Amino acid sequence: MAISHGPFTVQRILSNNAVLVKTVKGNDVILLGKGLGFGRKERDLLTNPKYEKIFVVPEGGEEQALDLIERVDPAVMQVTEEIIKLVKLHLGEVLHSRVYLGLADHINFTLIRLSQGMEIKNPFISEIKAMYPTEFSIAEQGANLIAERLKVTIPHEEIGFIALHLHSARHNRPVGESLKHSEIINQVVKYLETKVGPLKERGGLNYTRLLSHLQSCINRLITKMTIENPIIEQLKEKFAESYQMARHVGDIMGTGLGIEVPDAEIGYLTIHLERLRCRTD
Template structure:
């Protein structure tokens, strides 16, 4: 195995048998070496192979700029996350999370505090990812020697959610705001407080995550069984009236027209969450 490119003393690239580029890391693996030299395989600590060419390019740029220790911290967090969740985490997390942690530590050392405006919502909507984010802070403290504020646990949680949905951070922030706004509409329409540990609430938030993703990406959904929609609209008239308010909000904020299929599922989820609340009251 020969070196294709030396990024720094600790990072090189090579070509595998299929002529695909691999990123290889190891302390001092490139010291005194150049392209075309053989790789000392005993020094290999980590191998990356990102199928997305654009993501691979970003990873190479990042690894050339930051210390190896931050890649190791990020790797520890990602492995912990994959062990403690059954959700698929996209490889883009290696770029986004490593980059975020490096600059979060750098900002902290410069005395620059960034407040997380979505911390409360992140705790509510993504509790599993937030717990992983909290553990990530302890990993950073152990490896880097810096105790970052709780806000960073929320930021790390959103990076994990991004990697599950394979979305960029600004998109994830917009999705979270969308969920928050719709929940407020339903809450104030019925004058209720949510039971956030209930299955109905979990299902509703999960539906809103993917609903928001589609709305923000302007992906239209085709209508299917119109007779079912008419039945739901009649039988769940209170929930449908609330769904119409959500529809007006989406039209105003995102210039998207909801289909009967959208309104069908929205009405059913609203009905379930309100019915569950009223049953328990």
């Protein structure tokens, strides 16, 4: 949303340096600037305020935005904005404004945990890095920005969570849903490792292809997209062991998603698992 320099109508004074205002188009935004709120009162008209930052309040997220602005260091808000701008810089995509709330809140909580010496664990880091390489790369740059601006070193595991936020924002889905998908794939990988040996450490082409296929499979299942597999019977006969493994993988995915995995998907999984079993990386 393009924001002009005014006029704005004051809705609420948040502090001497922050005010909630409404634009001429009826959008709620928060203006940040030194002394911007001093001496102001509700319904004041700001024709050309000298603000330093403008924060777009997502529809339905007014209270969350106000709470965040009041309790989070402006420096955290600033670095969050810079991280989101990296997405536009590298991908040409403008993310929905609500990502500011979730990511800023997450980064703020992470900084609190790190300041208290708490360890950040991410059991799905390998899957996240392999499935979302672009988002992970941007998140790594974001971690560098946090280190430069806030003098805090962000651990590798946390970079994975930032990548999840960016991925979820790009695809307009809740972060919890993306995390759930990563957990399901992590469970699949653990099962497969009991059958074919270590996978994460190998990082081979077939492993990367497998994770990409699992991610695509999940997307098809949750969007109810159907596919055809005319050679399913031949796959059952020729690659019987891989097919049985694929059926078990389908059970894991189906249970996690609450969706029955069709035979066509099991057939394509069979092909990927046969590659893994043959170790053709």
